[in-house]
Amino acid sequence: MKYLDEFSDPDLARRLLDQIHAVTTRPWAMMEVCGGQTHSIIRHGIDQLLPEGVEMIHGPGCPVCVTPLETIDRALAIARRPEVIFCSFGDMLRVPGSHDDLFTVKSEGGDVRVVYSPLDALQVARDNPDKQVVFFGIGFETTAPANAMTVHQARRQGIANFSLLVSHVLVPPAIAAIMESPTCRVQGFLAAGHVCSVMGTAEYPPLAERYGVPIVVTGFEPLDILEGIRRTIVQLEQGRHELENAYPRAVPAEGNPAAMAMLSDVFEVTDRTWRGIGTIPGSGWRLAPRYAEYDAELRFEVDDIRTDESPLCRSGEVLQGLIKPHECPAFGKECTPRNPLGATMVSSEGACAAYYAYRRLDLVAAGEVGS
Amino acid sequence: MCLAVPGRVLEVFEESGTTMAAVDFGGVRKKVCLAYLPETGVGEYVIVHVGFAIQRLDEESARETLATFERMGLLEEEFGDGFEAAARQKGVEA
């Protein structure tokens, strides 16, 4: 694909790596926020190729992983109802709730459908006027505009049998929460490129200033990631802590004003609990009161949600970058992609899943995990 | 988050009062909602996430970024130690 393949060129990657090695004089620890970036780093083996001492701490930028357990249980309860067609992105299907997951609900007769876009769910609502269609609206700021437009369209076209179960999370409050944590080791951030495509870069200079960390807006292809890492290290070596944009082809400083206008119409900021981490104030979006009729949380009364997280699961510490996946005792043993204990082993971007898929070879060789 | 891919706009049209586009991803075509980038013209590139164009892709900027990567390390090869550069080059090709 044009403007994608060129950014995987191995020769240029080698040059960027050489540059990184040339400028690094001491250990640094930086965090890539976005799960898609984690996936790319591990899949291409970028972390194996960085200088000794440069550590990538994997951040909580996996919306699947951080969706609160209570929301998952609520989704499962709604999906089980006979009058409901529950639509979701494929990522969510195997995320474990307290007792089961959407996949199990489907196999027990629930009408659970995977869609590529929320607009597909709206079409399902049009095609099935006698059913209640619910869409599971998870994601960061990147995905929120799509969900917002869908609700907006539902209203405009008078589609009453459609509702959204919203669980959006925001990046800047997460960065603040991570930096506020007493055990924080993060010295720089690769900000999530496509989040910034929507929201622009304005929210980040204050964070860079307040916490004294360089923040570099970074893309997802190998060359983009290497360049983001390179610029972060250059700043660290020079003692600077500024916002830089290493993904200008997709990120104008002002973001997408049309999308942002829709977002402020459809959503309002709320406190959000991040699974495994805790409540981060002002870190989420929920449907604004003027769209309350499309809020699945209000439309479906779900009582008796008693959440029950696996006592073995240490997703939260992984999400905060406190431990690496293979440092969790359950990794590769009680917890595998086939039998995940937590969301980080299910999601294709979750750090545990990425490590299991791509890093297992090294871990097996080092005797840290059975094959 | 953010599995978003760049594609080229082939056609722009209205559907149920919303601006839509047929976008080409190097041989694969899909219908995409263009409502957030209504000014986009045929032949321009957009970045698509879950069926929506969320931002335009600045082709000039893309070319510049690649050119920057291509220039990296070349200056050092020109002015640095010839043997060192050759040794590093050999390491690259190994």
Place this chain on the structure above:
Amino acid sequence: MSDDLDFEGWTCPAPLRGTPTVVMGHGGGGAMSAELVESLFLPAYGGAARAELGDAAVLPAASGRLAFTTDSYVVKPMFFPGGCIGDLAVNGTVNDLAMVGAQPLYLSTAYILAEGTAMSDIGRVATAVGKAAEQAGVQLVTGDTKVVDHGSGDGIYVNTAGVGVVPDGVVIGPDRARPGDAVLVSGPIGLHGVAVMSCREGLEFSTPVESDSAPLHGLVADLLGTGVDVRVMRDPTRGGLSASLNEIARASGAGIDLVERDLPVPAEVRDACGLLGLDPLQVANEGKLVAIVPGDAAEAALEAMRAHPYGAGACRIGTVVEEHPRMVVARTGLGGTRVIDLPIGEQLPRIC
């Protein structure tokens, strides 16, 4: 295979009783069932069918070991670019026989039809079955039809069982892979899965991606004819190359190293997978085989495959190794490594 079959244009010995869709009675074993066989299935099967499709077929004894396989076909949508469930039902079972080195001989066909399915759809599928069987040189010797409630099935499900004969001296099985062996694939991967998925996800292609469904026993015969010691063969259907290679690694206890750059992934497959977040290694193929041969025989094997129409794009993709036993590992473009896992369940389009 042409999609423009004219159901109306057949000459039926006795026309069906004017039912445009299949009803419960057609599965009852009575007159309506008989009519369905006489007026729809037998004409559709054409030359590939025995004159009587009785309850049991009595067949001449074969000299040599018998190979026996069965598979059920439930693909949705039933009709997709490049073929339909009927092609898969024949070629899939023929290929299972071919993968153990057998000459495929006889097939059974058992249908489970949802009440309300259009007769024209059943006719199209049956015609495809007949054509595929004829092309593969196998006889359709027995069958069954059941009809279930609307909503229990979904259109048409087909089961085919196949019998073939394995020539003396041919011993092919996944446990035979040895370190040093070459891993070969007969051509470009991911076509079938993308063709089917493109229907479901509304993807269009400037050059349409078509299913690669094809019978491979001719290709296998050519390969075996070289005298090369073919250790393993597998057709990477559900779960793609990843599933097949993992099965081979586990059965043999060896490891498999792949070179990502050498994988023959067509651009359309790569782009469609990129859009939907799928891994081409896990996408189904219906007309490809993986072969494991001694390292020094790779060139001879590839030459033989490339000479056959179904092996034109054959290439080497990796090596069987001693390291990382029972695991499949790929070397990425950047020089890193990644483990290629057994896929868990179906691949689903993702956003992240």
